[in-house]
Amino acid sequence: MTEVSRRRILGWTGAGAAVAGIGAAAGFAGGVAATVPTAAGTSGVVGFRGAHQAGIVTPAQDRLHFVSLDLTTTDKAAVAAMLARWTEAAERMTAGQETTFGGATGLNPLSPPTDTGEALGLPAASLTVTIGFGASFFDKLGLADRKPAGLAPLPGFQGDRLDPALSDGDIAIQACSDDQMVAVHAARNLIRMGFGTAAVRWSQLGYGRTSSTSTAQKTPRNLFGFKDGTNNIKAEDDPALQKHVWVQPGDGPDWMTGGSYLVARRIRMHIEVWDRSPLQEQERTVGRTKADGAPLSGTHEFDTANLSKGGGIPIDAHIRLASETSTGGIRILRRGYNFVDGSDGQGHLNAGLFFIAFVRDPQKQYVPMQRTLAKDDAMSQYLVHTGSALYAVPPGLREGEHWAQQLLT
Amino acid sequence: MTEVSRRRILGWTGAGAAVAGIGAAAGFAGGVAATVPTAAGTSGVVGFRGAHQAGIVTPAQDRLHFVSLDLTTTDKAAVAAMLARWTEAAERMTAGQETTFGGATGLNPLSPPTDTGEALGLPAASLTVTIGFGASFFDKLGLADRKPAGLAPLPGFQGDRLDPALSDGDIAIQACSDDQMVAVHAARNLIRMGFGTAAVRWSQLGYGRTSSTSTAQKTPRNLFGFKDGTNNIKAEDDPALQKHVWVQPGDGPDWMTGGSYLVARRIRMHIEVWDRSPLQEQERTVGRTKADGAPLSGTHEFDTANLSKGGGIPIDAHIRLASETSTGGIRILRRGYNFVDGSDGQGHLNAGLFFIAFVRDPQKQYVPMQRTLAKDDAMSQYLVHTGSALYAVPPGLREGEHWAQQLLT
Numbered sequence: 001m002t003e004v005s006r007r008r009i010l011g012w013t014g015a016g017a018a019v020a021g022i023g024a025a026a027g028f029a030g031g032v033a034a035t036v037p038t039a040a041g042t043s044g045v046v047g048f049r050g051a052h053q054a055g056i057v058t059p060a061q062d063r064l065h066f067v068s069l070d071l072t073t074t075d076k077a078a079v080a081a082m083l084a085r086w087t088e089a090a091e092r093m094t095a096g097q098e099t100t101f102g103g104a105t106g107l108n109p110l111s112p113p114t115d116t117g118e119a120l121g122l123p124a125a126s127l128t129v130t131i132g133f134g135a136s137f138f139d140k141l142g143l144a145d146r147k148p149a150g151l152a153p154l155p156g157f158q159g160d161r162l163d164p165a166l167s168d169g170d171i172a173i174q175a176c177s178d179d180q181m182v183a184v185h186a187a188r189n190l191i192r193m194g195f196g197t198a199a200v201r202w203s204q205l206g207y208g209r210t211s212s213t214s215t216a217q218k219t220p221r222n223l224f225g226f227k228d229g230t231n232n233i234k235a236e237d238d239p240a241l242q243k244h245v246w247v248q249p250g251d252g253p254d255w256m257t258g259g260s261y262l263v264a265r266r267i268r269m270h271i272e273v274w275d276r277s278p279l280q281e282q283e284r285t286v287g288r289t290k291a292d293g294a295p296l297s298g299t300h301e302f303d304t305a306n307l308s309k310g311g312g313i314p315i316d317a318h319i320r321l322a323s324e325t326s327t328g329g330i331r332i333l334r335r336g337y338n339f340v341d342g343s344d345g346q347g348h349l350n351a352g353l354f355f356i357a358f359v360r361d362p363q364k365q366y367v368p369m370q371r372t373l374a375k376d377d378a379m380s381q382y383l384v385h386t387g388s389a390l391y392a393v394p395p396g397l398r399e400g401e402h403w404a405q406q407l408l409t
Numbered sequence: 410m411t412e413v414s415r416r417r418i419l420g421w422t423g424a425g426a427a428v429a430g431i432g433a434a435a436g437f438a439g440g441v442a443a444t445v446p447t448a449a450g451t452s453g454v455v456g457f458r459g460a461h462q463a464g465i466v467t468p469a470q471d472r473l474h475f476v477s478l479d480l481t482t483t484d485k486a487a488v489a490a491m492l493a494r495w496t497e498a499a500e501r502m503t504a505g506q507e508t509t510f511g512g513a514t515g516l517n518p519l520s521p522p523t524d525t526g527e528a529l530g531l532p533a534a535s536l537t538v539t540i541g542f543g544a545s546f547f548d549k550l551g552l553a554d555r556k557p558a559g560l561a562p563l564p565g566f567q568g569d570r571l572d573p574a575l576s577d578g579d580i581a582i583q584a585c586s587d588d589q590m591v592a593v594h595a596a597r598n599l600i601r602m603g604f605g606t607a608a609v610r611w612s613q614l615g616y617g618r619t620s621s622t623s624t625a626q627k628t629p630r631n632l633f634g635f636k637d638g639t640n641n642i643k644a645e646d647d648p649a650l651q652k653h654v655w656v657q658p659g660d661g662p663d664w665m666t667g668g669s670y671l672v673a674r675r676i677r678m679h680i681e682v683w684d685r686s687p688l689q690e691q692e693r694t695v696g697r698t699k700a701d702g703a704p705l706s707g708t709h710e711f712d713t714a715n716l717s718k719g720g721g722i723p724i725d726a727h728i729r730l731a732s733e734t735s736t737g738g739i740r741i742l743r744r745g746y747n748f749v750d751g752s753d754g755q756g757h758l759n760a761g762l763f764f765i766a767f768v769r770d771p772q773k774q775y776v777p778m779q780r781t782l783a784k785d786d787a788m789s790q791y792l793v794h795t796g797s798a799l800y801a802v803p804p805g806l807r808e809g810e811h812w813a814q815q816l817l818t
Contacts, residue, residue: 013615063589063616065749072756104634104701108689113688116680117634118617121627165754169818180472180616188758192684199756205614205749207472207589218530225526271525275601278524279515279730290526321484338792340474340593340614340752345574347481347608350599359633 008222044178045124048094050396051258052246053130056358057235059214064337065183065205066264066354067191068169069139069198070390079141080404081384082197086190087314087402093186096124116192118185125179129186131403132172132262132391142168144222146407148392150261150361155303159384166266169201179197204266206337206354213335219293219301221339223269223351226286227293230301232335244331245358255406258395260358263366269352285378287317295319316378322369330365332357362390426474437637453484453532453587457503459805460667463656465767466538466644468623470585470656473615473746475763477578477675478796480549485504488550489813491606502595505533525601527594534588538595540812541560541581541671541800549579555816557661557801559670561771566783575675575796578610613675613744615763622744628702628710632678632747632760635695640708642742653740653774654767667804669767672775675796678761683791687808695786696726704728725787727776731778739774741766771799
């Protein structure tokens with residue numbers, strides 16, 4: 001399969017040998033792709049291969065292009081070929097290269113270029129490309145026996161106003177980068193390479209990470225103006241990752257071990273209503289001060305919240321209800337982005353949070369947590385969930401593997 | 410008016426004197442705002458005051474938030490007060506400060522914060538805020554006698570498919586910055602401060618400038634993967650600015666002298682169709698090579714295009730039809746951005762160019778140029794114009810002036 005798809009990509013240009021040479025010479029192996037030489041220099045190159053996919057514990061980049069695609073075929077071989085092509089292209093783009101050698105400028109003027117070209121000359125900009133499969137992927141391809149139980153449909157939550165056109169999908173591509181052009185270029189080229197096999201169902205741009213995923217990052221602010229994700233799971237906390245993020249042996253189908261689940265929720269924030277509410281109400285809604293992000297029971301951002309009766313954190317404050325204490329030990333790895341998608345036609349910005357979380361088991365982590373938040377969280381009155389999706393995120397790739405390997409070959 | 414509006418802003422916080430002091434001590438004057446000390450340091454601070462508004466010849470920043478608003482009142486005094494508030498807030502934000510002193514963290518916990526807070530701790534990031542007025546602004550406020558002839562409605566062009574919900578509007582805010590959060594924060598806070606006087610009609614985010622406006626900038630690539638705007642008017646070419654961009658004495662109403670006109674066109678690009686067309690066709694459509702952006706008659710990007718019969722540039726190539734030679738001397742200052750607004754529901758990205766041009770007279774520059782391009786440009790088959798707007802952009806502000814000064818007081 002690899003051989004076929006490589007031919008398919010490289011046959012167009014007649015320079016297949018040169019490209020294969022780059023990969024071979026660099027000796028791609030788990031986590032060492034950062035040493036691959038690239039035209040743009042090695043600055044900002046995230047390793048592509050490893051035990052886990054990049055783009056999960058990678059320090060959250062500043063920009064997102066998230067695309068959900070639906071298969072337009074039930075031909076497993078065609079889907080496998082597409083995923084193999086995607087793997088090669090994603091690995092190259094992650095290293096700051098074009099999708100194929102000479103692709104953008106075209107080695108054959110009578111053929112369409114094999115790279116769209118808008119990222120020519122731009123650095124890798126910490127690009128990561130992360131792939132996930134929705135429940136419908138397994139249904140369409142007759143892979144019911146391989147579908148993880150974790151992909152059971154999310155229940156409806158109180159207040160949901162989900163738009164099917166912004167929800168679900170067979171395959172997710174999460175492209176993150178510190179340069180929006182680089183993220184869009186990556187997603188667009190995978191879409192392009194999928195013509196005839198998959199088509200865009202929905203697409204979401206995001207800017208300004210709303211969480212840190214590394215202790216080296218400062219906590220960012222969300223569109224409510226508050227520091228967000230202070231207690232997020234960080235890349236440096238391996239025990240927490242093993243417990244809450246990575247699928248463990250015995251959890252589900254073997255092919256998912258080392259993988260994770262991606263929960264995406266498009267959350268419209270009523271920022272105009274928020275902006276008219278008093279500071280005190282905002283702070284009591286969140287449970288933190290606006291200036292420093294300190295819990296209302298403390299003085300510094302990373303002070304442990306005192307959730308006892310006298311601590312000063314209201315009973316319906318967001319940080320109380322989302323806390324490990326209140327949820328009985330649930331934690332998630334958040335990796336969301338802000339969005340502003342034009343206006344709502346009623347005088348307001350169509351803005352909010354594109355929530356992304358990685359969890360070991362969505363049914364045991366996201367579902368009970370969100371059930372409580374939707375019902376009791378004071379913040380919920382300022383939020384409406386308008387899109388929802390759930391994907392199984394396979395583990396990382398070893399040298400020579402591609403994204404279809406575990407499932408389709 | 411100034412006194413009243415300043416009180417109105419600052420009265421909320423009880424710290425008016427402190428804020429007034431910042432402005433006074435810094436001695437704001439034309440073009441020197443870059444020396445104003447800010448909490449974020451002075452790096453990336455663009456001067457707010459001067460002969461022309463910032464955000465036109467300012468080296469094009471990387472991110473855009475463009476907002477069109479409609480007045481919700483015909484009360485001139487209310488509109489003037491809003492514009493005066495906007496001026497003070499925009500000047501502060503341009504310098505990397507909050508909209509008002511202590512606004513985000515709230516000096517009175519029982520009042521809504523006077524800054525939304527999400528940009529706290531972020532640098533100025535070269536923010537510019539540029540204001541324009543549409544024809545309907547003058548109509549609504551009974552200012553027909555002050556409406557410039559340049560604001561005559563743009564005619565329909567061949568192939569236009571304009572959505573009224575993405576077109577026109579009474580007031581335009583163009584917020585540009587190298588940080589998307591900073592641009593959105595600026596626009597959002599002006600919107601917030603306009604509650605009750607103006608409401609959002611439409612809003613457009615953009616990333617990756619599609620033109621250079623300074624000789625110090627490299628030519629960027631657009632979503633067709635080609636270098637764009639090679640022959641754009643640059644800030645360093647004052648004779649061209651005077652001839653093609655700045656309204657000259659005698660051109661129109663006196664209050665517009667030193668101003669300009671902003672033409673905004675939301676141009677959907679059929680990138681999927683483009684991506685399937687051969688390199689040769691792409692290059693003949695543009696009239697330039699994809700690799701280097703050289704005219705097909707030459708070898709380097711800045712080679713003068715040879716438009717003679719034997720030059721090799723097709724008769725319907727974009728750069729031929731848009732050239733000064735073909736248009737009889739027309740030039741414009743382009744300052745557009747890429748956009749990707751989700752998907753179109755038919756398997757494609759909803760992507761394209763948010764075209765912005767500044768011109769001395771839209772009727773004599775943009776209209777004849779676009780009439781020709783819409784009809785004859787080979788590129789037009791890949792484009793659909795879905796939004797359109799035209800605004801009169803007043804000149805810059807002298808010390809002590811605000812945006813309502815020339816028109817409403």
